[in-house]
Amino acid sequence: MHYSLRFEWLGMVFDISTILMILVTSLVVLFMCIGMTRKLTSATPGGTQNVMEWIVDFVTGITKSYITPKKAAGFVSLALTLFLYIFLGNQLGLLFNVNTAHHNSHGQEVSQGFIDMLTVSTSNEMKQQKLEKVTEELNSTDPHAHGVVISWWKSPTATPSVTFALALIVLLYSHYLGIKKSFGGWLKHTFLNPIHILEEFIIKPLTLPLRLFGNIFAGEVLIAFLLSVGIFGSIPLFIWLGYSVFVGSVQAFIFTTLAMVYLSQQVNEDH
């Protein structure tokens, strides 16, 4: 199992490697957008502009197929950012791995602060459990054991915190739009039918992020497993990496589409 370093601040837990990947992915998206739109021309477009226009057309197509054409233009930026962020985030984790291994065997003790960051937990009990496991792995004398392996490079979308954040932004925004359009209508639509209460407050907030997280996380777990198998895992790994590219693209498309569907349910005139 791979660990990540966490720290607690203002009563909240932050995962350092995930935050690093969030920043890396955001910067990649940002530089891609700026790079591809730096030399725009309204005449015959060149290479990168074609790609950017294709992406924008694609995302606009998703937006326009769910949200009424009058209001669709206002959601293209959100859909584009969501799509690019999730798509690139999914693919980034497939590029390579950056792992660091830590153990106590060379007469070099891992610091207490480091162990604390590995064992950040909600309860003391959990912390104790983790501490035992970490201590065991750190002091392992098995020559095949790597000690505590920290994964620094992974898809940000393989972390539930990230997918929940994205989903919550979309869902909160959709409710904000619904309330802004008509508070009474929103109340009636959301609370009158128990199925709708279930849908709005349990089903949507769980399925939207967990679908993305589950797909990408499972993909990365399988990649880690195939990597640990060694030479026999190389062909399945190759196939699985190809399939993961496909899954990553499809999940980005699905998340963006569902986001637009959920927004359209609050924005469009007819439900």
Added chain:
Amino acid sequence: MLDFGAVSLEWGTLLTQAIVFLLLLLAVRKFAMGPIVGMMEKRRQHIANEISSAEQGRKEAEALLAEQRRVLDEARAESKAIIDRAAKQASDEASKIVAEAQAASERMKADASAELAREVEKAKLELREQMTSLSVLLASKIIEKELDEAAQKSTVDKFLAQVGDRL
């Protein structure tokens, strides 16, 4: 924070992601969507302009074509009229010349026959005069020979009658 060991939901990471995503959204909106929307709007206008100018050009070409066709038809009608007029004029001229020639020949024929008649009368007259003088001469000769008027009268009368018949 929900912790299931390998999988955990951390509020700090979640909040960080939310803030970073919102910042990214603003940046994308400003640096990518702004220029793209502007460019697409410019392209839309460009295309609309091109279409309307092409439409206008087509209309102009059609108007010009109609004008050309009209002018050509006019020219054709005019040339036809000119040719018709010329042909008519030529045939008129020809018939006039023919008629004039006919008239001239008729006149000449009439003149000639009149002249001829006149000459014949003149010749008759001259002949009669000569005959008269010859008759007188003859008579005088006869009288000179034998003055038997009564006897010769029948001879002269017969002669004169013969001459008068021949003339």
